[in-house]
Amino acid sequence: MERFDAVVIGAGSVGLPTALALAQAGLRTAVVDAAPSLGQGAHKAAIGGVRATHGDPAKMRVGRESLDVFRTWHERYGDDIEWVTSGYAFVAYREREATMLQRLVATQRSAGLDVAWLDGDAVHARVPALARDGLLGAASSPGDGHCSTLLAGQAMAAAARRAGASFRFGERVSGLLVEGDAVVGVRTDRGAYASPVVINAAGAGAAALARQVGDTLEIVSELHEAGITEAVAPFLGPLVVDIRPGPGSANVYCYQTSRGQVIFCLTPEPAILGDDLVETSAFLPQVARRLVTLIPRLQHVRVRRTWRGVYPMTPDASPLVGWSSRVEGLLHAAGMCGQGFMLGPGVGTLIARMLRRELSDDDHDTLAAWTPERAFEGREALR
Ligand SMILES: Cc1cc2nc3c(=O)[nH]c(=O)nc-3n(C[C@H](O)[C@H](O)[C@H](O)COP(=O)(O)OP(=O)(O)OC[C@H]3O[C@@H](n4cnc5c(N)ncnc54)[C@H](O)[C@@H]3O)c2cc1C
Known part of the structure; x- marks a missing residue:
């Protein structure tokens, strides 16, 4: 042996x-x-x-x-993992989410994290693609990011x-x-x-x-779906998360990769449990409605494919x-x-x-x- x-x-x-x-x-x-x-x-x-x-x-x-x-991978190991320090923006369109995020920002700042609450105008100036109507602000963490x-x-x-x-x-x-x-x-x-x-x-x-x-x-295995669009010119800076509940969903989030594609995801509510990894026909219409409300320009962008995977969830x-x-x-x-x-x-x-x-x-x-x-x-x- x-x-x-x-x-x-x-x-x-x-x-x-x-x-x-x-x-x-x-x-x-x-x-x-x-x-x-x-x-x-x-x-x-x-x-x-x-x-x-x-x-x-x-x-x-x-x-x-x-x-x-992740941030230092390229300089340390030499591989391009398509890392982008894009930042995250947890946006708020309702007082309930704005209050919750502002409290969280205070906790995160006291833990030493680089995060701040931006008001609606400041967020919109940073991410003009976001729907302006009703935008109250966002928890913005410029040091976060994404990679492949x-x-x-x-x-x-x-x-x-x-x-x-x-x-x-x-x-x-x-x-x-x-x-x-x-x-x-x-x-x-x-x-x-x-x-x-x-x-x-x-x-x-x-x-x-x-x-x-x-x-x-x-x-427990929670099933989540995601999708990716065709590549378009850069228009979306940070990874955007909208934690407003919507019909059948707890949140939606997306970002634009360094190659121009928009990757998106949605958290089903109530959770869908199981091990069936086949993507559904319900996901795309559901997530598209949310995304186009949040980022209207996405209505012009074509989706290439969707997929389904597991969140291994704890209580x-x-x-x-x-x-x-x-x-x-x-x-x-x-x-x-x-x-x-x-x-x-x-x-x-x-x-x-x-x-x-x-x-x-x-x-x-x-x-x-x-x-x-x-x-x-x-x-x-x-x-
Ligand atoms: C749509 C979607 C989007 C997500 N987006 C993000 C994101 O943006 N950022 C993020 O951090 N997370 C994200 N996640 C969550 C992330 O994918 C999971 O939390 C993570 O992959 C779990 O890692 P793991 O190593 O525990 O499990 P896995 O990556 O599933 O690895 C477990 C491995 O164990 C192997 N295995 C299992 N049983 C055995 C066995 N008996 N013998 C040998 N091998 C075995 C499997 O083959 C598998 O390769 C997302 C998930 C989904 C579904």
Whole structure:
């Protein structure tokens, strides 16, 4: 049996940067994924929005660390991941959202984030494409941005390989190998790997793996759709999020890529649960109505395609990261909700610090907030 210092289950938004962080920390690392290539789970459905501006303090910390990784990727590793420091604008057209966002901005600023409340005129001057009528203002965070999830995933895997990590694709982990009260490796449909540390970064499949040793990960698969238009001349600066509820939706968000296409998404309300990844005919008319109301010029832009993917949701919309309390050496990093791509690099470096026992006070706070065994009392303001 091949031996590793750490085996990561899942080459997705969390598994890829985790493999990189562990290999860079000098650990002999293997990544095992059931799919034939990287990023075939929720990762490839993500639209690539990256922000540190969350409601949960732990997400703000990890988000900030991740943001630095994405922002500096090109200068550090040389790959173009189509990163753009576009900023985010959470816009408000009703007093209710304006009040909520202004409170959040105050919290985020006290956590040291670069974010400010802009009034309607200021927002419109910055994003003239937005519908002006009724625009009260926006929470604007100029340091946030976006990149290509596909390019970023490839770049992370290549960097992980250069740092010594190895990848096993088309190999499903069928069981965790446990001796006494400690994990000693994984069994796959092709063989087995020995390792004193196993990281469960299996996304929508993480809860089933955890159940094998009696651990409960409170994750449900929420289905979300997204789409992309043809490329048009640049007209939209920041990634725009409109958190007004609409018919059958909790919010809508979009941005224009560096290549000119507009990528968009909508959060269904009530949530649609399940594992049916076939895109629907209901999504496009629904999201188009919202987008054209928000950004009227989009009525002239043609949509190229839509797709559907999973948000691995937890009850409080924050991730589940922590050691199993039953099996030594088993670490869960799952339940990333709608932010696994943007949190991935920060989760990866946090896990590397856990393995090297180099945790800071902030890390301990993050892990206390994200323990899979928490009571799930609150709920993240920005899902
Ligand atoms: C439409 C849409 C838009 C989104 N937009 C954004 C965004 O802009 N920004 C953002 O941060 N997030 C976004 N997300 C959320 C993001 O995609 C997820 O949070 C993230 O991809 C989850 O990462 P993960 O690594 O936990 O899971 P995944 O990326 O799904 O990776 C899990 C991997 O584990 C593998 N696996 C599972 N079970 C096994 C097993 N038994 N053996 C071996 N391998 C296994 C799978 O094949 C998969 O590759 C979006 C999601 C959707 C659906």
